[in-house]
Amino acid sequence: MGPVHYQINDVVELKKPHPCGNKLWIITRTGIDFGLKCQKCGHRVMIPRKTFERAVKRIVSSAAETPGP
Ligand SMILES: [Zn+2]
Numbered sequence: 310m311g312p313v314h315y316q317i318n319d320v321v322e323l324k325k326p327h328p329c330g331n332k333l334w335i336i337t338r339t340g341i342d343f344g345l346k347c348q349k350c351g352h353r354v355m356i357p358r359k360t361f362e363r364a365v366k367r368i369v370s371s372a373a374e375t376p377g378p
Pocket residue numbers: 327328329330331347348349350351352
């Protein structure tokens with residue numbers, strides 16, 4: 310697999326669920342640190358890119374492929 314390009318508003322599934330039981334997170338910021346928002350409870354976190362890449366299981370939906378409003 311090549312490098313994955315993540316974009317703001319992509320929805321990703323993490324390997325470990327949030328304490329609220331949700332595994333889906335929305336990317337709110339990209340860069341050296343990634344910002345994520347829990348899709349269920351709205352909790353926000355900032356984590357280093359490397360940590361984020363290890364934590365991601367799969368991309369659920371890409372903002373680039375979804376025509377937004
Ligand atoms: Zn949550």
